[in-house]
Amino acid sequence: MKKIEAIVRHYKLEDVKNALSEQGVSGMTITEVRGFGRQKGHTEMYRGTEYAVDFVPKVKVEVVIDDDRLQMVVDTILKAAQTGQIGDGKVFVSELTETIRIRTGETGGEAL
Amino acid sequence: MMAWWTHRRCLFSFLLLAFAAIAVPAFAQDAPAADEGSTLESPTLESLAAGVDEAKLAGHNAWMLTSCALVLFMTAPGLAMFYGGLVRKKNVLSVMMQCLFLMGLMTVLWSLYGYSLAFGGDNPYIGNGDYLFMNDVQQFWNEETNSPETPMEGVIPRLTHMLFQGMFFIITPALICGAFAERMKFSAMVLFSVLWGTLVYCPLCHWVWGGGILAFDGKAYANPDIATASWAGGALDFAGGTVVHISSGISALVCAIMLGRRSGWGHDDMRPHNLTYTALGAAMLWVGWFGFNAGSELASDGLTSSAFAVTHFSAAAGAVAWSLYEWLTRGKPSVLGAASGAVAGLVCITPAAGFVQPMPALAMGAVAGVVCAIACGMKSKFGYDDALDAFGVHGVGGTLGAILTGVFATRACWDIADGAKLGLIEGGSVLKGQIVATLVTWVFSVVMTVVLLLIVKAITGLRVDEETERRGLDIKEHEEEGYLLL
Numbered sequence: 001m002k003k004i005e006a007i008v009r010h011y012k013l014e015d016v017k018n019a020l021s022e023q024g025v026s027g028m029t030i031t032e033v034r035g036f037g038r039q040k041g042h043t044e045m046y047r048g049t050e051y052a053v054d055f056v057p058k059v060k061v062e063v064v065i066d067d068d069r070l071q072m073v074v075d076t077i078l079k080a081a082q083t084g085q086i087g088d089g090k091v092f093v094s095e096l097t098e099t100i101r102i103r104t105g106e107t108g109g110e111a112l
Numbered sequence: 113m114m115a116w117w118t119h120r121r122c123l124f125s126f127l128l129l130a131f132a133a134i135a136v137p138a139f140a141q142d143a144p145a146a147d148e149g150s151t152l153e154s155p156t157l158e159s160l161a162a163g164v165d166e167a168k169l170a171g172h173n174a175w176m177l178t179s180c181a182l183v184l185f186m187t188a189p190g191l192a193m194f195y196g197g198l199v200r201k202k203n204v205l206s207v208m209m210q211c212l213f214l215m216g217l218m219t220v221l222w223s224l225y226g227y228s229l230a231f232g233g234d235n236p237y238i239g240n241g242d243y244l245f246m247n248d249v250q251q252f253w254n255e256e257t258n259s260p261e262t263p264m265e266g267v268i269p270r271l272t273h274m275l276f277q278g279m280f281f282i283i284t285p286a287l288i289c290g291a292f293a294e295r296m297k298f299s300a301m302v303l304f305s306v307l308w309g310t311l312v313y314c315p316l317c318h319w320v321w322g323g324g325i326l327a328f329d330g331k332a333y334a335n336p337d338i339a340t341a342s343w344a345g346g347a348l349d350f351a352g353g354t355v356v357h358i359s360s361g362i363s364a365l366v367c368a369i370m371l372g373r374r375s376g377w378g379h380d381d382m383r384p385h386n387l388t389y390t391a392l393g394a395a396m397l398w399v400g401w402f403g404f405n406a407g408s409e410l411a412s413d414g415l416t417s418s419a420f421a422v423t424h425f426s427a428a429a430g431a432v433a434w435s436l437y438e439w440l441t442r443g444k445p446s447v448l449g450a451a452s453g454a455v456a457g458l459v460c461i462t463p464a465a466g467f468v469q470p471m472p473a474l475a476m477g478a479v480a481g482v483v484c485a486i487a488c489g490m491k492s493k494f495g496y497d498d499a500l501d502a503f504g505v506h507g508v509g510g511t512l513g514a515i516l517t518g519v520f521a522t523r524a525c526w527d528i529a530d531g532a533k534l535g536l537i538e539g540g541s542v543l544k545g546q547i548v549a550t551l552v553t554w555v556f557s558v559v560m561t562v563v564l565l566l567i568v569k570a571i572t573g574l575r576v577d578e579e580t581e582r583r584g585l586d587i588k589e590h591e592e593e594g595y596l597l598l
Contacts, residue, residue, distance in 0.1 A: 044383065045442055047452060047501055048489025051383050 001096040001108070002070050006061045007033065007089040008081040013059050019080035020063065023072060026112060029062040039086045058089060064099055066109050169267065175412035176272045182403025183279035187286050188212050190396035194451070195290055197389030198500045200382060202584025203294045204594040207500075210289040210301055215282050217302065218309055222278040229314040230277065236324045236341040238315050249274050267411050276407060277317070280352060284313055284360045290500030291364035292371050292574075295581055298589045299572045307564045308363065312557060316359055319552075320349050326549045330529035333542070347549030348521055348534070348542055350419065351408035353463025353514040354553045361507020362557040365498060370565050371574055373497035375581045387447055394451035398427050401458045405465040418525055419465040423458065426477030430457020433481030449485065452505060456484035459509030460516065467521035467534065476516050480509050514550045518543030 008016055013030065020028065034055035041054040065073050074091055082088055101111040192211035196204045218226070225244055233240030243249050249270045254261040265273035285305040292301070319326040326347050332340035340346070347354055374382065384390060406420035434453025435445035457477030461468075464476060488504035491497070498504060521535035521542055533540035568574060575581075580588035587593060 045438075045446065046383060046448055047504070048485065049492050051381060053381075 001099060001112075002065055002067055003094050003096045004061075004063045004065065004070075004073060004077070005092040005094070006063075006077045006081065007035070007058050007091075008061060008077075009083070009087065009089060010057065010059055012081045012083070013061070015080040016061055016077055019076045020073065023069075023076050025063055025065065025073060027063075031060045031062070033058050033060045037087070037090065056087065064096060064112060066112070172267045172411045173269060173272055175416065176268050176276055176407060176410065179403035179407025180272070180275045180279055182400045183276065183283065183407065184215070184400075186397050186400030186404065187215055187279075187283045190393055190400050191283065191286055192393070193389045194393030194397060194455075195293065195500055197386040197391075197393060198290075198384040199293050200584070201385040201595060202586055204385065204586065205590055205592055206298070206585035207289060207293050209298070209590060211286050213302070214286045214289075214305060217305060218282040218285065219278060221306065221309055222274070222281045226281055226309065226314055227274045227277065229310070230281075230317040231273075231322045234323060235318075237319070238324075239318045239322055243270075243274070246274070265410075273410065276410070277321075280317075280356055280404075281309060281313060284352075284356045285309055287356070287360040287502055287506055288364045288367060290502035291368040291498045293499040294585065295371060295374050295499075295575050296367075297572060297574065297576050298585075300568050300574050303572055304367075304564060304568045307567065308561070311564065312359060312363065312560045313355070316553065316556065317355050320347060320355050320549070326354065326552060328528065328542070328545065330532075334530040334532040342545070343552065344548035345542065345545035347463075347514065347545050348467050348517050348528075349463045349514070349549070350466035350517075351405045351462045353459075353510050353517065354549050357459050357462060357506045357510025358514060358550060358553045359557045361503045361505070361510050362554050363561040364502035365496070365507055366558055366561040367565065368496050368498040368503065370562070373495075374499060375578060377497050384448065391447050391451050394454055398454050398458065401427065401462075405458075405462060409466060415466055415526055418469075421470050422468055422473035423461055423465055425470050425473040426457040426461035426480070427454045428457070429474045429477030430454050430460070430481040430484075433457075433478040434485045435481075437482050437485045452484065452488070452501070453481040456480040456505050456509045459484075459506055460513035462510070463513045464517040464520060466526050467517055467528075469520075469522060469525060472516075472520035472537075476513065476520065479516070480512055483512055484509050511550055511554075514546050515543070518546035 006016065017028065034057050036054050036056055041052060041056050044051050044053055061077070063073060070093065074093065077091055098107060099111045100107050188208070188211045192208045195207045195211065199207050223246060225241075227246075227249065228241055228243035229239040231239055232242035232244075248263050251260050251262050251271070253259075263270040285308055288308070289296075289301065315324075316326075318324045321327065323341075325341060325343050326349075327342055328346035328348050329338075329340040329342050332338040332342065333345050349355060376382070401423055402420055405423040406416050409416040409419055431450045431454040434449045434456065438449045439445040457480050460476050460480030461473055464473070468476070484505050487508040488501045491501070491504060517535070519536045521540070522538050523529070523531060523534055523540075528534070534542045536543050565574065576585060576588065
């Protein structure tokens with residue numbers, strides 16, 4: 001199993017969710033996050049005073065899937081979240097050792 | 113069908129009863145009049161004149177009481193929301209508390225001695241005890257006429273005048289709070305406001321509006337042979353350019369410098385936590401300012417309309433000018449800029465509201481929008497931390513307004529000097545008095561604020577400690593949080 005963590009723009013969340021649902025992804029977790037990548041945030045101006053905003057707000061989407069669906073899910077996220085502009089976000093893939101459904105005790109792919 | 117008819121019948125009966133309830137007393141009132149018709153005397157000229165006077169009093173007083181409420185509306189919710197949105201989340205309650213508490217504190221002082229100190233007597237330097245504890249302000253029993261009597265101030269009850277002026281006494285120290293926001297002890301703010309209101313506001317108010325050394329004497333201005341106690345002819349200050357905005361703005365600058373910068377200034381994130389509040393607060397200030405300026409005519413007449421119009425025009429031009437300035441210099445017009453520009457325009461027109469025409473008001477608002485925007489941008493260059501730009505908007509805008517009043521004032525608005533020309537443009541010379549009054553107000557405000565802050569520092573200390581400032585004044589000074597659910 002793999003865990004995919006995608007850091008995306010707020011306004012792209014709906015597109016990502018719909019695209020993954022169409023591909024049969026049955027669940028996901030989202031979190032409001034802040035951070036920065038290569039572009040190092042942005043600046044805002046308040047009455048002539050400039051503030052550097054280092055931590056830009058984003059949404060993190062977490063999806064757990066079987067190994068054989070990895071490429072399809074990653075491609076779906078990339079397609080749905082991409083604008084081509086700086087700040088589109090990142091996708092991280094990591095190995096997941098176990099998943100357990102609390103209600104039934106099922107494990108692995110059965111639990112997804 | 114039956115239910116519908118029953119319903120209609122009930123409704124009809126109800127309407128009939130309601131009509132009877134209204135009509136019967138009316139007929140009852142009419143009936144004796146008809147009976148007495150033969151004995152009723154024709155109204156005399158005196159009784160007609162008294163009726164007209166009562167109607168005029170009612171009109172003036174209704175507008176002035178409305179203005180009182182509008183000006184109070186400026187402090188809270190107006191200023192409280194305007195300032196509340198500009199501070200960080202952890203300090204939102206502290207600035208709202210300052211506004212709310214000052215509404216109480218300054219009112220108490222005003223009722224006990226403030227009004228008397230500001231408006232009592234003819235001494236050119238300070239008021240007297242004539243109105244202490246609302247004496248000769250409140251209604252009293254007249255033994256000669258055997259009836260209650262209301263002391264009058266011009267065309268309105270002195271009680272109304274006291275209330276209206278009291279609202280200015282509340283908002284002026286509240287404006288200063290913007291400079292020392294997020295770091296001054298609440299106890300220090302209270303003590304400073306008591307001393308500042310008593311020793312700076314009341315004398316200054318007396319000098320300008322109480323017939324003192326900065327009061328404009330129209331007769332002396334029209335005829336230089338007449339001796340006057342005013343310096344350089346005094347100042348035209350319709351609604352508080354010197355008394356309210358310059359005094360508070362300059363004192364705010366001194367506070368900002370003497371308290372020092374907020375901890376983390378220059379590197380911590382000090383962005384306004386809720387510009388929605390600020391935008392709404394600015395809009396409330398705009399509305400309340402109609403009472404502030406148009407109410408300062410102390411009556412409801414033609415000049416009231418003029419003051420209302422120029423107030424609106426200047427605010428509008430200020431909002432547009434500040435926004436355009438930002439649009440041109442940094443590519444985007446900001447909401448904070450539009451809100452600040454409106455306030456800057458309102459500040460600038462305040463001393464001039466009774467003296468200038470609508471088109472100059474547009475110009476004054478536009479100039480104030482740009483100049484105050486530049487002034488607010490200068491604080492980071494000079495390194496002082498006027499947290500919410502009390503000096504940048506009120507000090508600079510008020511000074512600009514006082515000077516421009518000397519340029520644009522016209523006798524066509526208010527013939528205050530027996531036909532003598534007023535502003536520079538129409539060939540008058542009031543500008544000299546405006547400049548002198550502005551300088552006097554600057555110097556007086558600086559010196560007194562320094563002295564008062566030193567006194568307060570010795571008694572309570574000025575600043576909260578480092579940990580309190582880091583955790584926020586809300587939790588440490590008031591043991592409350594503004595946003596429990598966020």
